[in-house]
Amino acid sequence: MPATGNDAILEIKDVTKVFGAVTALKNMQLKVRPGRVHTILGENGAGKSTLMKILAGVYQVTSGEITLGGQPYAPANPQEAAKAGLTIVFQELSLCNNLSVAENILATREPSRAGFISDSALTRKAEAIVADLKLPVSVSDKVGELSIAQRQLVEIAKGLSVDAKVVILDEPTSSLSDSEAEILFDIIARLKARGVAILYISHRMEEIMRLSDDITVVRDGAYITTREKKDTTIDELIAMMVGRDMHAIYPPRDVPAPALTEKPVLTVSGLSRTGEFEDVSFDVRSGEILGFFGLVGSGRSEVMNTLFGMGHIAAGTISIDGSAVSISSPIDAINRGIGFVTENRKEEGLVLSHSVEANISMVSLDKFSGLLGFLKRRRERDAADQEVKRLAIKTASLDTIAGTLSGGNQQKIVLAKWLLTRPKILILDEPTRGVDVGAKYEIYKIIRQLAAEGTAILLISSELPEIIGMSDRVAVMSEGRMTTTVSGDRISPEKIMSFATGTVS
Template sequence: MRLEVRPGRVHTLLGENGAGKSTLMKILAGVHQPSAGRMVLDGHPYAPQNPRDAQRQGLSIVFQELSLCNNLTVAENIMATQEPARFGFINDRLLRARAAALVADLGLPVDVGARVGQLSIAQRQLVEIAKGLSHPAKVLILDEPTSSLSDSEAEILFCIIERLKARGTAIIYISHRMEEIMRLSDDITVIRDGEYVDTRAKSDTTIEELIALMVGRRMEEIYPPRIGAAPDPRAAPVLSVHNLTRPGEFEDVSFDLRPGEILGFFGLIGSGRSEVMNALFGMRPARGDIRVAGQPVALRGAADAIAAGIGFVTENRKEEGLVLGAAVRPNITMAALPQFAGAGGFLRFGAERRAAGDEVRRLAIRTNTLDTIAGTLSGGNQQKIVLAKWLQTRPRILLLDEPTRGVDVGAKFEIYRIIRQLAAEGTAIALVSSELPEVLGLADRIIIMAEGHVTAALNRDELTPERVMAFATGTSK
């Protein structure tokens, strides 16, 4: 493996999940120790023993996985390990002032006094970025920094990157979003299966060439075409929602979802789109009328939603979608265990194992065995396990909240293929995504939300990026 990063330039590291990007970054950040080779920083030998050592030598990292303490405030998280103190006591007032000054300088829309556990995933990502930028650095590593950010929040980060480049900071950038890679990068290094493939100047390559280098094959279409005919707009809705309201989060949300339809939900952070999905799965109480196949349902919890034929791929797979310490097999079957109950309620292990194996093959989940611990797999494979779990329940309605967050182009293509196949089989799909191209590429219709309200419902032939963003920002009525 080799990597050369220059001051004042953005050097993107590109590769599929499991290619070794995060491992390499953890070596640079002092989390892991290399078994061979050498590193040089600013002309001097570089061998950090731990992350604090790396910071002292001028390298800072914003990890892909959040490293925040949910019970602490935003300010306490940002200033962790560098708290202002006197006589052994932390000066809370000065700590908060320094954190507030950094957040204001970066232009981040977060309250430094709020507890991190009360923030959305996107807001936590912004706090993680601020925490990484609180340390002066010659080299800054950004590992999937926009994975849960909407376009407007990503723009804030891009402006910060340009300012850092102007100061001479070298930036190592990891992302699976090809459009932003081509926008930000000066140089791009591709790795595959833990090995160096090539380094190219951004001006000397194309997205198609990079994808071919990364996955070893060409992908002519990122978004697979619809399978079969378009959903019938005259068909009876399988899910009808009227005036769904949760005060402070969303109000009067109404829509119909038909069999075989992919209904996109788009909005900026704080629009209420994810909160609506949580309410539809019974995870947040809300008032309003919800009907499944014409019958009213009361969703008091996840069990009610599953009984009604609803599955939910949450945006936070690490905390809400998977049991990371459990094996692949129970993660796939845990939501559908009654299917495998034998006489006396005992689990039929053979049937359960066969069902899990079928899903592994169907979704092309890369795992050595069904007994491999789920937390050891790449992000893309973890996400496919979450999908497999809900497919085991045979849902009529599938809620997908950021289904491709933090996964590579190859895994995205496979997930898109699965979504298309499910729609062709008649599953009604509600798709929430922060990536506008993803919504435009998959959805038959789009519900657009801003500040907790539905601002527009557009059909496929009405969709343009400009029009969608105008409704999402509240500049069009």
């Protein structure tokens, strides 16, 4: 391993964590040095989240030992972890939507006078933090009014608002555009220069190879190896992570894409929504994957929300199979054969307190209704079990509470929910957000299979390689308008980005 006991600020020795009959971590090893980015790489369910929660004081170890700064480290809660010098920015947002940015950043640490919170001091302190981090948000904004990307930046600011020897960043760029990610990368560079150790979790391989100094691979709850970034490659890391070679991240089409002369299953003409987007037109055919790309604020997700009945249409028409339709609610959309995998799985895609089975079947309960409306529980359970196996969802049982699973497995449950409806048109908004490379490949295969079976797919992604690797055509948006649709040889990073940024000549 690259680090030695003497120069490691954080050291983990033989840590095991057991939940009942399940061993989530087994003899885990880790040494993290100050002033370096140490990435933890592994598939969903590999034990990364469990390890991070132990370090943050959410869980306690079953056996093994941890030292921080050379001293025994066993925090009973996140407050004790922060006091010891370790802070974590979780992938899942822990913000209060009804509070301001300032109130969220300094929650539980508000400046006070005579026992009363000082609003002016709170604002000044939060403004200093936001300015230091160079974040594009106002401290007076309500968090619930921000975009998912802006909320992610506030979550990062909240985690970095305390002095720390070790900072854990769990999928911090999962909701960020390239420009916003650059803000974070600049923050990381400044933290490194101050000697802060950074534990980094990401599934974006290019990002990992750019930022990392050291990389530890874990698989099935066990330590595999640690390499310095300069001594390894992406292919080698993926092979160690998934336990098998992956020759292609994006599976090829088994059947040709539909010809543009074929009749569209969905046609959108001149669609507008006041203050969000204007005059958006496109079509998609049965069996086609139409990618949507645009920077944060381009309006791409707002278009999809409107298609699914979650926004008022100011102008324009939507046609399915050549006939104009009215979609004023998600129920209308579902009845028209539209499914929607939302980017915000925690608030919009799942009922976190319900079981895996309940989440998968909730949109399709009419399929399992018998006489007098009673559910045919065996059929419901069998259908949910089939989708769990189809998507390789890692869960102890169908009765497991969805909120206890990893973010990647939660995303698979959202996908399974809509696959069970057998949609004619499937909207996928950031379908692989927070999902590891191996699981991404499984989802990509499902997307290809759905297209081969005739589903029309609208794929929205912030990851340009994903858009290029999976799409038959790419629709590009910029500042609420459709700028172009490219296909064939015109699908290139340079061409797409030039239209997305408005710099095309």
